[in-house]
Amino acid sequence: MTFEYSSAPESKAIVTIDPVYKLFIGGKFVAPKAGKTFTTINPATEEVLAKIAYAEKSDIDKAVKAAQEGLKVWSKMAPSERGKYLYRIARIMQERAREFAVLETMDNGKPIRETRDVDIPLAAAHFFYHAGWADKLEHAGVGNNPKPYGVVGQIIPWNFPLLMLSWKIAPALATGNTVVLKPAETTPLTALLFAQVCQQAELPAGVVNIVTGDGATGAAIVNHPGINKIAFTGSTDVGKLIARSVAGTGKGLTLELGGKGANVVFEDAPLDETVEGIINGIFFNQGHVCCAGSRLLIQENIQDEFLEKLKHRMSQIRLGDPLDKNTDIGAINSREQLEKITELALSGDAEGAERYSAACTIPAKGFWYPPTFFTGVTQAHRIAREEIFGPVLSVISFRTPQEAIEKANNTPFGLSAGVWTDKGSRVLWTAKHLRAGVIWANTFNKFDPASPFGGYKESGWGREGGRHGLAAYLKGAK
Amino acid sequence: MKMVTTAAALTDGSLSSIKGFLKTLSPVDQVGADARAAMLATRSIKTASKKWAIDMAISMIDLTTLEGADTDGKVKALCNKAIRPDPTDPSVPHVGAICVYNDMVTVARKQLDESGGHDIPVAAVSTAFPSGRASLEVKERDTKDAIANGATEIDMVIDRGAFLSGDLEKVFSEIVYIKSLCADKAHLKVILETGELVTYDNVRKASFLAMAAGADFIKTSTGKVAPAATAPVVLVMLEAVRDFYQMTGVRIGVKPAGGIRTTKDAIKQLVLVKETAGDEWLNPGLFRIGASALLNDLLMQRQKLTSGHYGGANYVTLD
Numbered sequence: 003m004t005f006e007y008s009s010a011p012e013s014k015a016i017v018t019i020d021p022v023y024k025l026f027i028g029g030k031f032v033a034p035k036a037g038k039t040f041t042t043i044n045p046a047t048e049e050v051l052a053k054i055a056y057a058e059k060s061d062i063d064k065a066v067k068a069a070q071e072g073l074k075v076w077s078k079m080a081p082s083e084r085g086k087y088l089y090r091i092a093r094i095m096q097e098r099a100r101e102f103a104v105l106e107t108m109d110n111g112k113p114i115r116e117t118r119d120v121d122i123p124l125a126a127a128h129f130f131y132h133a134g135w136a137d138k139l140e141h142a143g144v145g146n147n148p149k150p151y152g153v154v155g156q157i158i159p160w161n162f163p164l165l166m167l168s169w170k171i172a173p174a175l176a177t178g179n180t181v182v183l184k185p186a187e188t189t190p191l192t193a194l195l196f197a198q199v200c201q202q203a204e205l206p207a208g209v210v211n212i213v214t215g216d217g218a219t220g221a222a223i224v225n226h227p228g229i230n231k232i233a234f235t236g237s238t239d240v241g242k243l244i245a246r247s248v249a250g251t252g253k254g255l256t257l258e259l260g261g262k263g264a265n266v267v268f269e270d271a272p273l274d275e276t277v278e279g280i281i282n283g284i285f286f287n288q289g290h291v292c293c294a295g296s297r298l299l300i301q302e303n304i305q306d307e308f309l310e311k312l313k314h315r316m317s318q319i320r321l322g323d324p325l326d327k328n329t330d331i332g333a334i335n336s337r338e339q340l341e342k343i344t345e346l347a348l349s350g351d352a353e354g355a356e357r358y359s360a361a362c363t364i365p366a367k368g369f370w371y372p373p374t375f376f377t378g379v380t381q382a383h384r385i386a387r388e389e390i391f392g393p394v395l396s397v398i399s400f401r402t403p404q405e406a407i408e409k410a411n412n413t414p415f416g417l418s419a420g421v422w423t424d425k426g427s428r429v430l431w432t433a434k435h436l437r438a439g440v441i442w443a444n445t446f447n448k449f450d451p452a453s454p455f456g457g458y459k460e461s462g463w464g465r466e467g468g469r470h471g472l473a474a475y476l477k478g479a480k
Numbered sequence: 481m482k483m484v485t486t487a488a489a490l491t492d493g494s495l496s497s498i499k500g501f502l503k504t505l506s507p508v509d510q511v512g513a514d515a516r517a518a519m520l521a522t523r524s525i526k527t528a529s530k531k532w533a534i535d536m537a538i539s540m541i542d543l544t545t546l547e548g549a550d551t552d553g554k555v556k557a558l559c560n561k562a563i564r565p566d567p568t569d570p571s572v573p574h575v576g577a578i579c580v581y582n583d584m585v586t587v588a589r590k591q592l593d594e595s596g597g598h599d600i601p602v603a604a605v606s607t608a609f610p611s612g613r614a615s616l617e618v619k620e621r622d623t624k625d626a627i628a629n630g631a632t633e634i635d636m637v638i639d640r641g642a643f644l645s646g647d648l649e650k651v652f653s654e655i656v657y658i659k660s661l662c663a664d665k666a667h668l669k670v671i672l673e674t675g676e677l678v679t680y681d682n683v684r685k686a687s688f689l690a691m692a693a694g695a696d697f698i699k700t701s702t703g704k705v706a707p708a709a710t711a712p713v714v715l716v717m718l719e720a721v722r723d724f725y726q727m728t729g730v731r732i733g734v735k736p737a738g739g740i741r742t743t744k745d746a747i748k749q750l751v752l753v754k755e756t757a758g759d760e761w762l763n764p765g766l767f768r769i770g771a772s773a774l775l776n777d778l779l780m781q782r783q784k785l786t787s788g789h790y791g792g793a794n795y796v797t798l799d
Contacts, residue, residue: 005532005533005759005762006529007529008525008526008527008528010524115522119522270507272509272512274508274512275509275516279512310726327522327523327524328523444512445512445515
């Protein structure tokens with residue numbers, strides 16, 4: 003007999019999922035005017051979790067109006083009082099962390115280990131961090147009399163539902179804005195639980211409004227004349243559409259878009275820890291990470307040895323029930339996303355790259371993709387250029403540091419990059435030449451509310467987190 | 481081609497080729513190694529897998545007493561405990577070995593043989609344990625004595641002073657020499673005392689040096705220095721035996737010792753083994769845990785799994 007881990011599922015008993023969810027507008031849950039709903043499912047089992055209100059233009063009107071009413075109270079409140087609400091929200095999120103973690107895992111498909119250890123703690127940390135800023139805004143770098151934009155429209159993706167909500171709502175509220183936020187169509191549940199937290203914290207009505215729906219709902223927010231600023235996280239294609247819509251309207255705009263992050267591994271890298279970093283970079287959250295290290299740029303003279311280590315490590319990856327505490331890779335968030343990953347990976351085969359997938363048992367139900375890498379990838383391959391947003395790594399070799407930089411930068415994106423070397427001077431040299439908003443050295447996917455996050459080129463516009471992210475929610479003489 | 485030269489460097493017994501090889505070792509990033517070990521510590525081992533792990537951990541224990549106050553009586557009691565860890569439950573496996581000082585080997589061997597523990601080896605700490613600060617002649621005599629008295633496992637210490645001062649030759653040649661004394665009569669465990677080597681780079685280097693010099697096992701600590709068998713140190717050593725196997729085809733064992741006191745600690749060690757070196761190392765031939773208090777905690781947890789409730793400390797024997 004060998005050491006097989008028995009199943010260790012986190013209990014679902016802690017969450018209560020209502021059969022139907024309404025919109026959260028003006029501090030209350032209200033039915034959408036047209037009465038339409040859509041369903042959200044658990045991508046690991048395909049079971050329907052709940053019916054969700056579908057917000058249309060008239061509902062957005064109502065939400066914007068509520069946010070404008072909320073603004074009268076919120077923007078005039080003493081900043082230290084605003085801070086207290088943010089601290090209160092942060093503490094409630096911590097108290098209800100397990101509930102959030104289980105619900106997020108059920109709605110999103112990501113492993114409970116990640117929601118428990120990463121998503122939820124970081125989400126609460128963002129509220130704590132920004133709570134402290136609320137009465138110190140004259141130090142945000144926009145002059146000594148900073149003002150909020152007003153009503154901010156926020157559209158967030160499905161890959162880190164609650165965390166992206168926190169990245170959006172915490173700075174907006176700290177700076178005295180009110181928000182109309184739309185969670186992603188496939189992952190609305192933790193945002194709706196957050197709405198309950200707002201009620202529990204007795205946040206003034208209209209400060210946070212949460213409207214659920216699809217792309218059309220998002221477009222109604224973007225194009226609404228009562229909205230003063232748009233903050234969007236999602237695909238580059240949609241980001242471009244939003245930039246066009248917003249151009250010339252006077253609305254503020256921040257965009258966090260796609261990426262094709264390069265992890266640059268030099269011959270002197272600490273190999274075992276680098277393997278961990280590559281695994282974390284591309285397989286964390288099933289690769290549904292805008293800053294994923296989806297390209298491995300490896301110095302040719304260590305490629306074979308390194309890939310052997312990578313394969314060995316991949317054989318230990320545990321794919322399966324996201325609620326099992328030992329699961330490393332959960333479910334792909336949707337059928338649509340699985341099809342996109344599958345199609346792009348097939349293009350890798352068709353264009354002559356060589357595929358290696360870990361031998362994982364794929365569950366019968368739900369959406370899954372085994373951890374995979376392609377070797378023999380060149381810059382001309384689609385899998386080297388397009389964002390896959392799944393657990394698929396493209397391995398590209400290089401010979402000199404200059405070549406590594408050229409290849410790493412040879413992409414329309416510029417969100418993240420990693421440098422792996424034991425030489426401090428090489429870390430600095432490489433980081434200086436990489437064109438990416440976030441560069442990690444000998445680590446990857448490390449986030450902190452104090453650290454600004456955002457992209458170069460087609461990866462985005464503006465920063466979130468830290469003083470820079472805060473300033474993006476303030477107007478003032480710069 | 482690279483593999484072949486590496487294997488030769490590690491097995492030809494020449495110090496210059498080992499020294500050359502050690503220079504090519506990949507560095508260890510401390511932050512990364514700590515993070516990997518911390519992640520593996522989150523594995524949740526429940527029900528059937530926990531039961532399996534407890535029995536495996538019991539069978540891997542080098543049940544140890546290394547005190548100036550050790551007496552014949554204490555060692556005899558420990559031997560009885562080793563044979564029948566839980567007198568109320570014969571399904572509990574016996575431990576991996578008894579580990580004592582040189583002068584207690586005779587007592588331990590006799591007690592084990594007379595009480596049905598023929599198949600439990602006696603390990604003797606050796607080479608001026610724990611500091612290793614003695615001449616090679618003293619270390620030789622220490623080892624020969626233990627083997628003559630019936631020890632079939634020798635736990636030697638490396639000369640950490642020599643290692644830290646860069647005299648790898650002294651470290652290497654001492655291991656080679658003690659190994660020659662063990663020959664086919666005893667297994668050699670080489671204690672690195674990682675708490676004194678401090679850096680993970682040193683741990684990796686010392687691991688390869690010991691393996692190339694003929695160690696059958698590499699062992700973290702004497703138990704007399706803190707920190708002892710921390711998870712990242714064991715991780716680095718497990719990576720070393722895994723890589724050594726890939727280079728040479730020879731599997732070397734690993735023995736963490738010191739500070740592993742609870743069932744949870746022990747299970748974390750087994751998770752490290754499984755997910756680093758692999759299932760092949762999950763047996764007492766390739767993984768041992770140097771401990772004393774750990775055994776009773778394992779027995780209490782085992783009783784809990786079997787009966788559904790905690791019996792408490794009075795239901796396990798104190799030896």
